[in-house]
Amino acid sequence: MDLAGDGLMRILVVNAGSVSLKLALLDGEHLLANQHVEIASVEEGERSLSEALADLDNPDAVGHRVVHGGGVFTDAVRIDVEVRDRLGDFVALAPLHQPSALAGIDLVSQVLPGVPAVACFDTAFHATMPPAASTYAIPAEWRDKHGLRRYGFHGLSHAYASRRAAAMVGSPIEELRIVVCHLGAGASLCAIRAGESIDTTMGFTPLEGLVMASRPGNVDPGLLVWLLRNTGIGIDDLDEALEHRSGLMGLAGTPDMRVVIERAQAGEDAALVALEVYLHRLRAGIASMAASLGGLDVLVFTGGVGENAPVIRAGAATGLGFLGVEVDAERNADADGDSEIGAPTASVRCLVIGAREDLEIVREVRRVLQPSGSQEPTRS
Known part of the structure; x- marks a missing residue:
């Protein structure tokens, strides 16, 4: 062919x-x-x-x-x-x-x-992370023998969203500092400078980083060692709980953010705490990514939660005014499809972008099979 x-x-x-x-x-x-x-x-x-x-x-x-x-x-x-x-x-x-x-x-x-x-x-986009972001402070013999490092995930989504964001704000991606928030059942942030990943929240596995639907995000490793040593919990039980019974599930009894928001708005204590923990980690993560970039030009929300939960987008922006982030309440509530939701006076452009890993895969297939040539898929 x-x-x-x-x-x-x-x-x-x-x-x-x-x-x-x-x-x-x-x-x-x-x-x-x-x-x-x-x-x-x-x-x-x-x-x-x-x-x-x-x-x-x-x-x-x-x-x-x-x-x-x-x-x-x-x-x-x-x-x-x-x-x-x-x-x-x-x-x-x-x-x-x-x-x-x-x-x-x-x-x-x-x-x-x-x-x-x-x-x-999904890991390839993060191969550009510098050693400062990809290296764990654990014994060198562990890292060298077992390839232990921060790999990062959701790279296809982060890559697409960053290019789409550049097109939406009308600036070359080489000139932009972008933080992409991929928020779904799995969730991660990515700091992108000049189109390349320089930091992300997921690590060796997709368990690290933000609070997710059923995964906890960051947990003190000493806590896990303590559980194994003192409670009778085994490795398999621990693995199952961290993958399937933590995160929103562990905090609110449901992995579904829509249900968490509904219950929180009805005043349910567990759902309110779950939402506060989720947003606390998310805000801290965005600030950390911005610090890796040395500033922030564009903040992007994508993924099922990022695209469909105005409460989460507004809650994430709260407390990030020192970075220049401000969400316009009306724009945020009315966002449908790829939209700009930032306040017109804000220094940081704030966008909602539909997750399109399929378009990123199409782009990569064409690049591998047609290296000389044709136009990559874009969206206007």
Whole structure:
């Protein structure tokens, strides 16, 4: 297949879950079709995927979202046998996500054996972080032997949102200091200077950083050691609780921010505390990212919570006036789609941007397969 021309490719974007594949077929920036394929078994998955692809029309290329590239893959890469095998080495780094991505790669390659495929990594965008931001202050032999460092995640979302933000404010991204708040079930912040990640809140795993739906964010490691030593809680129990029973779930009994906000507005004590803890961590994180940048030009909210919770956006801005952040109440309440919500007099531009990892994957696939050439997808 000739992929060297300047015509737009039809790219199948694959986001693999534990028992499903989310498929989206795009031609440049335009979504042509999408499908959700349930996978009960390999055989069932092949049949369901074949049926879905019949409706989607055969793509020219495939882009797979892969959570972890370890310290090896710091950019998108065309998948071959060697790459596929190497990706398996990172299962221990992302045991909840990497096996699903690998299963998706295997299944799609079986159904579309002649179609070139590209792995696009959530960790790759953060490969530009300097040692000051990526290094843990732990024994050197641990870091060197086991590759222990801060990797960061949500890179596809952060990369897209930062470029979209530059387009919205009408300035070259090379001149901007941007903090992107990706707030969803998982949540992270990213400090972006001149289009490159220089700091982020997630670390070696997606547990570090902000309070999330069911993950705690930052916890004193001594607390965890104490639990293991003194309570009878085992490693597996601890792991399960940190992944599924912490965060908003641990604070308010629900992982759903919409429910937390409703209960807080009704005066429920646990929900009020959950909201206060969430916003306290979020404000502190934004200020920390701005400090990494040496200032702030643009603040972006994206992800399910970032896009749909005006209360969170307003609460995050409260107390950040010293950075030049001020949200306009009417703009914030009325935001629909990509919108500017900052006060007209504020020195920091404040934006809501729809999360479009699919467009970032399309961009990376085209860059890998058409290195000489064509225009990347943009949005006006």
